[in-house]
Amino acid sequence: MENKGERDLRLLQLRFIGKILAGFTHESKNYIAIVKESAGLIGDMIQLGKKSGDEPDAYLEIIHSIEEQIEKATDLFRYLNRFSHRMDTELCTFNVNETLEELIALLTRFANQKKISLEKDFQQDIPSITNNPSLLQLLVFHFLEEQLTGLDKNSSLILNTSLSNGLVVVKIMIKGNYLEAESEKKPGTDNKIHVYIIDQLGGTIIKENDLISISLPVLLS
Amino acid sequence: MSQTKVLLVDDEVEFTVALAERLQLRNYSVQTANNALEALGLVYKNRPDVIILDLRIPGMDGIETLKTIKKYDPTIEVIMLTGHGDVQSVQEGMTSGAFEYIMKPVDIGELTSKIDKAQKKKTEV
Numbered sequence: 001m002e003n004k005g006e007r008d009l010r011l012l013q014l015r016f017i018g019k020i021l022a023g024f025t026h027e028s029k030n031y032i033a034i035v036k037e038s039a040g041l042i043g044d045m046i047q048l049g050k051k052s053g054d055e056p057d058a059y060l061e062i063i064h065s066i067e068e069q070i071e072k073a074t075d076l077f078r079y080l081n082r083f084s085h086r087m088d089t090e091l092c093t094f095n096v097n098e099t100l101e102e103l104i105a106l107l108t109r110f111a112n113q114k115k116i117s118l119e120k121d122f123q124q125d126i127p128s129i130t131n132n133p134s135l136l137q138l139l140v141f142h143f144l145e146e147q148l149t150g151l152d153k154n155s156s157l158i159l160n161t162s163l164s165n166g167l168v169v170v171k172i173m174i175k176g177n178y179l180e181a182e183s184e185k186k187p188g189t190d191n192k193i194h195v196y197i198i199d200q201l202g203g204t205i206i207k208e209n210d211l212i213s214i215s216l217p218v219l220l221s
Numbered sequence: 222m223s224q225t226k227v228l229l230v231d232d233e234v235e236f237t238v239a240l241a242e243r244l245q246l247r248n249y250s251v252q253t254a255n256n257a258l259e260a261l262g263l264v265y266k267n268r269p270d271v272i273i274l275d276l277r278i279p280g281m282d283g284i285e286t287l288k289t290i291k292k293y294d295p296t297i298e299v300i301m302l303t304g305h306g307d308v309q310s311v312q313e314g315m316t317s318g319a320f321e322y323i324m325k326p327v328d329i330g331e332l333t334s335k336i337d338k339a340q341k342k343k344t345e346v
Contacts, residue, residue, distance in 0.1 A: 026277075026304055030233050033326040037239035040329055048246045065235055112232075115279050 005196040009138075012193055016141050023109045024080050031073040038066045079105040086134040091220065094133045096168050097122040100159050103137050107144060115153035116176070118144070121160040129168050131201055131220045136170075139197045143172050143212050152177045164215070167203075172212040224250040225340045228269035230260040230286075231302060232278050243329055249336065257281035264290055264297070271339045273323075273332070275302045276310045284313050291318040298339035302327070 042062055079102045086099070097120075104118050111118040140159070147157055155176020162169050198205050203216040227249045231237050237253040244251045252267065254260035256279045263269070272290060276283035287299050301314045301322040311322050320339045323332055 029304055029325055030236065034233060034235045034239065036326040037236055037243060041239045041243050044243050044246045062239070065239070069235065113277060113279060 005193075008193045009196060012142060013138060016138055019110070019141075019145070020080070020083065020106050023106055024076065027076055027109055028073060031069045031076075034069045035066050038062050038069070076105070083137070086137060090132050090135075091130065092133065093128050093130045095128050096126060096136070096161055096170065096216070097124070099133050099137055100140065100161065100170065103140055103144075104159060107141070107148075110148055111157070114148055114151070116148060116151055117156045119156060119158045121158050121173075123160075123162045126161055126163045126168050127218050129216055129218050129220075131216060135197055135201055136214075136216070139194060139201065139214065140170065140172070142194055142197070147172070147174055150178050152179050167215040167217060170214040170216070172214075174210045174212075224248060225271060225336060226267065226269040227251045227336060228254065228260065228263055228267070228272045230254045230257075230272060230278060231275040232256065240327065244333070244336075247329075247333055249333075255279075257283075257286045260286060261289060264293060268294060269297060270343055271320075271336050272297060272299045273302055273336075274299050274319075276307055276314065277304075284310060284317055287314055287319055288317050296343055298343050300332075300335050300339060 042059060045058065082098075082102050083106060086094075086102075100122070101120060104120055108118055144157060147155075151157075151174070155174070158171075158173040158175070160171040160173055162171075194205060198214065201216060202220045203214060206213040206215075227244060229237050229241055229244070229251055230253070231240075232255050234255055237255060241251040241253050252263050252269065254263055258281070260272070260274070260278070264272070274283060274287060274290075278286065281289075283301070287301070290297055290299060295318065298320040299314075299318070301311060301319050302325060303311055303322055304325055314322065320342065321335045323335060
């Protein structure tokens, strides 16, 4: 039988995957909707004859917009595909920046919805680490979700990576104010699932007022 | 017959631009907004006949925006624009005074039919 930590972890994982899929399907549908309207507009321009064929720029502009949406959708598909494969193996060597970039891409819609900016500030030359990438994403998601719920609009969450004393450090920097009703949910007052996860990752977490710092070994011992 | 004044509210700029142009080609007078604040500003300024309102817009919850609009002018008809997963929000929207809802991606024929019905209801009041 699962202990409480395992059970909480599974619940969080399900919520995480559900949230990512909800965001993905919503975004995909938006891209398809834009492509559909843009293609429909070209059809209208021809059929309803309000713009003549000697206005190629108008058509080219719409075609360019369709191409842009397809590129954005392709990027999103790529991120979701990579995200899905993170769960293939529990232990592997991976690039932390890529793992976090993927998470940001898949969570940006939720941040935008709350008018909170989700930014990255990555040290480019940090070494790859050997650990569990999907568990790291889950841990960062846990903190980001907590902040996205608690922060007021026009706040920022910055994901920073660096190498410090042989450890890869992921910092979540919080800039903004908390919603009044959510003020009790500031870092340090949430449940302890992160403790369970960081134990499995073999790292440490330091939580301060506006900063959550996750340190991970390059090699999991 | 005067043009139906439509306000199209969605956070995707490209979507609103393309759909607005398609509606204009069908003789609707269309304005667009990409967030709740902008939408409410246009409601107060221009008092549209029909609003097509995305339920997930930045700045204010779509349902709250709907309630604010209906409180300001109950005769403005609101058609909710929604994804397939928003069943709960759709139900809440309908009980909060929305005229109808339409799923994204939109079928232009279905949308214009709903706009026309909304406008007809408005003029009958």
